[in-house]
Amino acid sequence: NAGVTQTPKFRVLKTGQSMTLLCAQDMNHEYMYWYRQDPGMGLRLIHYSVGEGTTAKGEVPDGYNVSRLKKQNFLLGLESAAPSQTSVYFCASSYSLEDTQYFGPGTRLTVL
Amino acid sequence: GENVEQHPSTLSVQEGDSAVIKCTYSDSASNYFPWYKQELGKRPQLIIDIRSNVGEKKDQRIAVTLNKTAKHFSLHITETQPEDSAVYFCAASDYKLSFGAGTTVTVRA
Numbered sequence: 001n002a003g004v005t006q007t008p009k010f011r012v013l014k015t016g017q018s019m020t021l022l023c024a025q026d027m028n029h030e031y032m033y034w035y036r037q038d039p040g041m042g043l044r045l046i047h048y049s050v051g052e053g054t055t056a057k058g059e060v061p062d063g064y065n066v067s068r069l070k071k072q073n074f075l076l077g078l079e080s081a082a083p084s085q086t087s088v089y090f091c092a093s094s095y096s097l098e099d100t101q102y103f104g105p106g107t108r109l110t111v112l
Numbered sequence: 113g114e115n116v117e118q119h120p121s122t123l124s125v126q127e128g129d130s131a132v133i134k135c136t137y138s139d140s141a142s143n144y145f146p147w148y149k150q151e152l153g154k155r156p157q158l159i160i161d162i163r164s165n166v167g168e169k170k171d172q173r174i175a176v177t178l179n180k181t182a183k184h185f186s187l188h189i190t191e192t193q194p195e196d197s198a199v200y201f202c203a204a205s206d207y208k209l210s211f212g213a214g215t216t217v218t219v220r221a
Contacts, residue, residue: 033209040121040213040214041213042118042201042211042212042213042214043156043201043211044211045208045209045210048208058208059113059210090155090156097144097205097207097208097209098143098144098163098205100146100158100161101146101158101209103155103156103157104155105154105155106155
């Protein structure tokens with residue numbers, strides 16, 4: 001039982017490049033989330049999903065897209081990376097909205 | 113949307129003393145209030161949570177109190193130990209979870 005996993009762990013991009021972050025969970029959770037963490041700003045919700053095939057915008061969705069084609073996977077895409085997207089990205093999953101969120105190990109992204 | 117404010121941003125305590133972190137929230141519809149602990153370089157992990165129909169909850173050295181009328185909730189850590197040093201986040205949930213900015217707790221030996 002791996003819980004929540006994320007790939008890659010680290011990535012460096014140049015401005016304008018694109019990339020996809022992959023989140024996978026093996027707990028059969030319906031809800032999945034993408035957060036970014038910046039110093040002094042806590043965890044901010046980018047997008048979330050309440051089930052396979054659904055996605056919704058969070059607090060800071062601009063510049064990101066997501067897809068949930070399979071229940072166990074939640075992908076976060078950056079189409080044209082900007083330095084302001086330098087951050088640590090965490091994926092999480094939960095059984096319901098008012099339940100424990102289990103976080104992945106994080107992806108540290110640097111955009112030059 | 114929900115706005116969660118957390119104080120203090122940093123907290124230094126002597127080992128064995130108590131630590132208290134306070135949070136306020138804006139949306140009276142919020143019903144779920146978890147606390148997460150994040151050690152340096154690690155992922156956040158839930159340490160305790162409370163729902164709106166409960167005023168206080170305790171788990172060993174950790175307790176959380178909730179005042180729905182005043183829209184604030186607090187985390188209390190008693191008999192602090194070095195392993196309690198971490199960043200602590202409060203959160204409130206209406207239809208999604210909103211996190212506070214975090215409190216860096218340092219326990220001095």
